[in-house]
Amino acid sequence: MSFDPDLAEIRFGCGLSPVLAPAKSTKAILAALSGPDDMAARFPIESFETFQGRMLERARQSAIRRKDRGSPASRAATKAIRRLNQTARIDAAGWFGQTLMRRTWTEDGFRERLAHFWGDHFTARGKTGVLRRATSPYIEDAIRPHLTGRFEELLIAAVKHPLFLHYLDQQNSVGPNSAVATRRKKNTGLNENLAREVLELHTLGVDGPYTQQDVRQLAELFTGLTFQIRAGFKFNKHFAEPGAETVLGKEYGGDPARLRDVHAALRDLARHPATARHLCWKLAVHFVSDTPTEALVVAMTRRYDDSRGDLMQVYETLLNHPDAWVPAGNIKQPIDFVSSACRALAVAPELIAGFDERALQLNIIQPMGLMGQIWERPEGPDGWPEEDRQWVTPQGIAARLQWAVAVPQVLRPDLPDPRDFVRTALGTRSSAATAFAAKAAESRADGIGLILASPAFQRQ
Amino acid sequence: MSQRPLTRRAFLTRSAALGCSAAASPLLTPMTFAAAPGDNRLIVIILRGGMDGIGVVRPYGDPAYRALRGHHPMVSDTGPVDLDGFFAIHPALRPLMPLWHAEQLGFVHAVSTPYRDKRSHFDGQDLLEAGTPDLAQGLARDGWLNRMMTTMPGLTTRSAFAIGRDNMAVLSGSAPVSNWSPDSDLQLSPQAMLLAEMVMAEDPLFSAALKEAYGLAGSDGDPVRSLASESEILAEMQQNMLAATRGGTETKIAEFAAQQLRGATRIASFSLNGWDTHAQQYKGLNKALGRLAQVILELKSGLGPVWDKTAIVAMTEFGRTVRLNGSNGTDHGTAGAMIMAGGAIRGGRVVTDWPGLEESALYKRRDLMPTRDVRAHAGWLMRELFGTSVSDLESIIFPGLEMGSNPHLVL
Numbered sequence: 001m002s003f004d005p006d007l008a009e010i011r012f013g014c015g016l017s018p019v020l021a022p023a024k025s026t027k028a029i030l031a032a033l034s035g036p037d038d039m040a041a042r043f044p045i046e047s048f049e050t051f052q053g054r055m056l057e058r059a060r061q062s063a064i065r066r067k068d069r070g071s072p073a074s075r076a077a078t079k080a081i082r083r084l085n086q087t088a089r090i091d092a093a094g095w096f097g098q099t100l101m102r103r104t105w106t107e108d109g110f111r112e113r114l115a116h117f118w119g120d121h122f123t124a125r126g127k128t129g130v131l132r133r134a135t136s137p138y139i140e141d142a143i144r145p146h147l148t149g150r151f152e153e154l155l156i157a158a159v160k161h162p163l164f165l166h167y168l169d170q171q172n173s174v175g176p177n178s179a180v181a182t183r184r185k186k187n188t189g190l191n192e193n194l195a196r197e198v199l200e201l202h203t204l205g206v207d208g209p210y211t212q213q214d215v216r217q218l219a220e221l222f223t224g225l226t227f228q229i230r231a232g233f234k235f236n237k238h239f240a241e242p243g244a245e246t247v248l249g250k251e252y253g254g255d256p257a258r259l260r261d262v263h264a265a266l267r268d269l270a271r272h273p274a275t276a277r278h279l280c281w282k283l284a285v286h287f288v289s290d291t292p293t294e295a296l297v298v299a300m301t302r303r304y305d306d307s308r309g310d311l312m313q314v315y316e317t318l319l320n321h322p323d324a325w326v327p328a329g330n331i332k333q334p335i336d337f338v339s340s341a342c343r344a345l346a347v348a349p350e351l352i353a354g355f356d357e358r359a360l361q362l363n364i365i366q367p368m369g370l371m372g373q374i375w376e377r378p379e380g381p382d383g384w385p386e387e388d389r390q391w392v393t394p395q396g397i398a399a400r401l402q403w404a405v406a407v408p409q410v411l412r413p414d415l416p417d418p419r420d421f422v423r424t425a426l427g428t429r430s431s432a433a434t435a436f437a438a439k440a441a442e443s444r445a446d447g448i449g450l451i452l453a454s455p456a457f458q459r460q
Numbered sequence: 461m462s463q464r465p466l467t468r469r470a471f472l473t474r475s476a477a478l479g480c481s482a483a484a485s486p487l488l489t490p491m492t493f494a495a496a497p498g499d500n501r502l503i504v505i506i507l508r509g510g511m512d513g514i515g516v517v518r519p520y521g522d523p524a525y526r527a528l529r530g531h532h533p534m535v536s537d538t539g540p541v542d543l544d545g546f547f548a549i550h551p552a553l554r555p556l557m558p559l560w561h562a563e564q565l566g567f568v569h570a571v572s573t574p575y576r577d578k579r580s581h582f583d584g585q586d587l588l589e590a591g592t593p594d595l596a597q598g599l600a601r602d603g604w605l606n607r608m609m610t611t612m613p614g615l616t617t618r619s620a621f622a623i624g625r626d627n628m629a630v631l632s633g634s635a636p637v638s639n640w641s642p643d644s645d646l647q648l649s650p651q652a653m654l655l656a657e658m659v660m661a662e663d664p665l666f667s668a669a670l671k672e673a674y675g676l677a678g679s680d681g682d683p684v685r686s687l688a689s690e691s692e693i694l695a696e697m698q699q700n701m702l703a704a705t706r707g708g709t710e711t712k713i714a715e716f717a718a719q720q721l722r723g724a725t726r727i728a729s730f731s732l733n734g735w736d737t738h739a740q741q742y743k744g745l746n747k748a749l750g751r752l753a754q755v756i757l758e759l760k761s762g763l764g765p766v767w768d769k770t771a772i773v774a775m776t777e778f779g780r781t782v783r784l785n786g787s788n789g790t791d792h793g794t795a796g797a798m799i800m801a802g803g804a805i806r807g808g809r810v811v812t813d814w815p816g817l818e819e820s821a822l823y824k825r826r827d828l829m830p831t832r833d834v835r836a837h838a839g840w841l842m843r844e845l846f847g848t849s850v851s852d853l854e855s856i857i858f859p860g861l862e863m864g865s866n867p868h869l870v871l
Contacts (some may be wrong), residue, residue: 069786078787169583169595191596368702369625370644379627380586382601392665394672395639398646398697401656402672405648405695433662437655445690446652453656455663 001325008428011460012287012319013109015340018416018424019317020107026319033148039102039112043349045095048137048163048232054130055229058084066455084130094356096365096375098134101349103339109215115139116146116335117286119281120383122158122202124167125376131166135276136375138152146196151279151309152270155202159176159194162227168381175223175241179189190241197220203269205278214247221265224257235259248272259385276304280314287387287460288324296323301392328459331388331445334373336460337400338364344425345412346444363407370399382415400458407451418447431455461635500769500804500845501721503728503759504605504630504838507752507776508585509735513796514782514817514828515745517567517810518603521546528782543567547810548708552749556756559801563808566869568798570812571776572830576670579792581736589630591835593860602633604835605729606858608842609635611852620727621720623713631729638793643709644700646677647686647693651805656675662678675786680716698816703704711769714755718762721770735776768803771797771870775834781826782817793827798834804845804870835861837869844870 009015009022012029016022023029052281055373058081065077104110118141126132142161146154158164165171172183181188195218199210224240229363241258250268253261254258268273280300284292298320304310318324332340355363364374372391383389409415418438422430434454441447451457511623518532531788532548532832540548540559547569549556559565574594575587583595583864589605600607609620614696615636622628648656653674660666679682686693703709710732717728732752737744752774760767779796795815800807815821815829823829839853839861850863 074786127580137551189596195595227575260701361696361705363702366704367697370641373641374625374627377627379629379632380601388665392669393639394676395656397660397666397669398677399644400672401648401673402646402693402697405652406690406697409690431662433659437659440651440655442649442651443690446649446655450652450655450659454659455666459663459665 001327002429003319006429007327008319009109010340011430012113014103014106014112014336015109015343016425016427017104020105021348023107026316027109029235029319030316031112033114033315034312035108035412035450037111037144038108040140042105043098043101045098045140046091046137048134048141048161050139051130051134052162052229054084054088057131059229078119081129084274088130088133090192090393092136092376093365097135097352097355097360098116099335100339100342100347100364101352103106104342104347105349111147113287114315117152117283118154119143120378121282122154123378123383124158124161124164125378126166131163134163135380140263142304148312148315149287149310150270151275151304151311152267154311155198155270156266158202159198159266160225160233162232165194165225165227165233166244168197168223171226172220173223173225174239177242178223178240179238190216190218190219190223193361194225195222195277195338197265198269201382203278204272204274205281207277208274209273216246217245218265221247221252222292223263224259225262230383235262249394256263258317266345270309273301273305276301276309280304282386283314283318284324286330287318288327288332290387293323296321303310330386331391332413332458332460333384334371335375336399337371337452338368338403340457341404341408343418344421344452345408345448347411351411360389363410367399367403367407370395371403372399373394401449403452404452407444408448408452409445415444416447418444420453422447423452425451426456427453432458464649475489476538483531496728498846501726501728501763501766501771501802502842502845503717503721503772504801505752505755505772505774506585506626506628506630506729506730506731507735507748507774508581508626508733509737509776510581510584510778510792511735511776511796512737512745512780512790513569513739513749513776514779515737515751515790516550516799517543517569517740517797517819518548518550518586519546519569519814522814522817524819528817529784537782543593543810546814550745550749551745553753555753559756559760560808562659564601564801564803564805565809566805566809566811568800568811568867568869570828570831571798571834571837572795572832577824578795579778580793581777581792584792586629587768588775588777588834589628590839591630591641600697603628603630604838605630605727606633606635607857608635608846608848608852609633609637609727609846610812611856612846616724617719618724621717621725621729623717623728623730624709626731626733628729630725639706640676640680640716642680642712645682645696646673646698647682647696648684648687649687650685653685679719681712701722705863710751710755711758714758718759718766720761721763722766732774737780737783737789738791741784741787741789742782744789746749752789752799760801770802771804771841772799772801773838773841775838779828782822782828783826794823795828795830802840802867806868806871811869832864833861836864837867839863840866842868 005022023223039089040175059079061077065074065131068074126134140159169191174188192215196215220241224235227303237257244251252265271351283298284296299321302312302318304314422435422438437450438447534540534542540541540551542548556565573588589603590600592600615637617638620637622631622637625641660670674684713730713865734748775798780790780793813831819825835858844850854861
């Protein structure tokens with residue numbers, strides 16, 4: 001099996017569009033990905049740097065509130081905090097709308113899919129206050145600019161990001177013999193969470209060749225990685241455990257503690273063969289099948305190893321491998337499902353821009369939650385599940401079907417004729433049953449809904 | 461099925477016949493699944509937000525209590541209700557007093573998860589549901605209730621249900637779990653229902669899920685089959701979404717849980733929100749407890765004869781500060797209370813090793829001191845309901861936990 005423009009758009013892009021033609025070759029897909037990030041410019045999402053302003057203001061108000069609880073100033077601060085939280089919530093819904101529009105109008109769909117894939121690989125979410133809304137800005141700053149470089153650059157950018165450090169409890173991890181620990185004594189200690197997840201999830205993989213001792217040593221090496229609300233990432237040597245650490249048999253660092261030693265360890269982890277295998281397998285699972293062929297994974301892994309983790313080369317191997325084009329792909333995640341539906345319906349940017357938070361919630365974000373994807377709130381640092389069975393549950397299918405029948409009429413007030421839409425949405429992958437349903441449905445809404453709910457549309 | 465290409469007319473004729481057989485199909489009812497092991501039922505309710513244990517089960521007999529929380533006379537029909545001469549329950553739980561007298565309502569007090577000091581909802585709930593000793597090691601990828609199920613024989617996909625819209629991390633893991641949000645309807649025209657079956661028939665995974673969805677959606681109060689127009693269906697869907705964000709869907713959740721538990725289901729879990737009472741907590745607690753009481757009563761009436769085999773346990777991520785703050789609320793604390801109900805429990809008592817409320821007895825001079833790990837109680841509950849072994853409990857389900865003595869929570 002080999003390249004097929006419709007399948008390419010469905011499997012590696014954001015789905016078929018009645019307006020935008022599919023890429024003509026894998027070369028064209030990769031060329032678009034190497035080019036400028038047009039969608040980021042056309043549908044902007046706040047950068048984390050800007051988002052920090054919200055955190056700063058929140059911290060300022062919190063200090064006022066704490067100062068004299070019950071006083072008018074404190075009460076005003078409580079109100080101000082509520083407003084800040086509310087504004088962030090409303091703005092975050094808007095960023096979701098932008099994400100949707102990027103996917104609807106892009107001619108570089110692979111980039112959107114990769115941003116989601118790597119954003120999920122490096123899952124991070126805020127636990128308190130305005131930070132709960134910081135996921136999109138984090139992906140915008142730490143993930144999206146590094147989709148096409150070496151994996152090690154992506155790894156370093158994610159690991160040093162304030163949201164990532166916060167989510168995996170790194171910012172308060174203090175070396176037991178560090179300057180701070182010896183001074184403060186109480187309430188300080190090492191937190192292994194980030195180190196463990198970096199080995200287990202982000203690099204070597206759960207079956208990778210590391211021990212508890214490696215986790216501990218890497219956690220000690222990571223001490224000092226922290227952030228300040230105003231300045232962002234900061235390497236604080238007072239938190240750092242003195243002495244060198246040995247991770248996977250190699251010694252890093254010494255005194256004084258330096259950030260470049262952390263970088264060196266991360267680069268070595270990124271270049272490790274187990275990391276190559278783990279990442280390539282994960283990419284193949286995400287884009288092709290829950291059970292990708294060994295030949296595909298091996299070919300990608302070899303390219304990763306040969307290129308020292310040059311992601312563009314790995315993508316190229318993926319796209320050009322015959323096993324990447326087997327029919328009946330994965331089940332779309334809810335974000336892929338609703339955004340590819342928007343794309344097939346050619347939902348106008350002005351329409352989504354005109355949606356307030358409530359409209360976005362009621363029509364898209366909450367229904368996605370019912371489909372099993374509460375947006376930007378995966379259960380753990382391992383992100384969204386890949387297994388088809390996790391998504392094709394009775395609840396998930398009921399929610400997809402109900403959404404498909406009910407919501408397109410809001411997204412596209414002049415619903416297309418289902419008999420045409422079956423070709424728009426499914427291209428060469430239409431089936432007799434779906435074409436029949438499109439024709440036999442009693443209303444346009446039902447016809448469109450049945451096409452969108454069909455397994456042919458639900459699968460990538 | 462015929463292989464001939466369908467015509468619209470042929471399809472419509474066949475639809476009528478299919479319509480009849482679909483309604484009678486045993487596949488579409490949830491009762492066809494084989495029973496899971498044993499006959500006991502466990503319902504785990506996660507109270508998200510940090511329930512104020514001291515405000516719910518009030519230690520009015522503790523000499524320090526009145527200075528901390530004020531005096532609330534128990535004379536009127538609306539005040540708190542005395543339980544045992546030392547503890548009294550919050551007025552909003554008054555409707556549950558008949559259960560207390562029947563020894564089908566009980567409390568465990570001054571307990572907590574191993575979570576300490578950071579007092580974040582997010583981490584606290586993660587730890588409560590993961591059932592692990594701390595977060596510094598990273599978090600388990602599955603929940604303790606699911607790990608318990610992996611030790612049970614003969615499970616089917618209907619043995620356990622996660623109900624509602626929240627992620628129920630406590631139930632996620634490798635053992636099969638069904639999920640359903642009874643607060644969201646599936647409504648389709650009769651024609652669309654049949655066409656959807658036809659379209660899904662191309663893919664066995666979808667086809668099976670759709671059949672089950674029809675069964676579940678049809679059994680939770682509103683039929684799937686609807687003659688509403690598409691704009692009415694849309695309005696209804698949006699209405700459901702709105703209702704879910706405003707709360708008030710817990711009755712449907714309880715009804716649905718009871719319905720499933722009357723059948724093949726043995727384990728159900730869902731969450732109740734609204735416990736984060738930082739300000740004016742008399743209002744907030746009233747509301748949240750009213751909902752909890754309603755849920756328990758709804759479960760009782762829905763479970764019918766199965767009530768006698770049922771244990772309900774409601775747990776929260778942490779308790780709250782013993783002192784009221786400047787806005788008549790309480791902030792995040794440490795130990796709190798666990799609520800139990802059901803015909804299978806030994807109720808009518810407050811199980812506790814009461815630590816006292818004088819300042820020196822408090823945790824960090826601010827919170828109720830935890831006297832026991834809440835996981836031990838959950839563990840003994842599962843031991844007695846499902847025969848789970850102590851060694852599995854201490855290693856697989858709650859790694860690192862010492863179960864300690866049996867508090868005999870089950871009859």
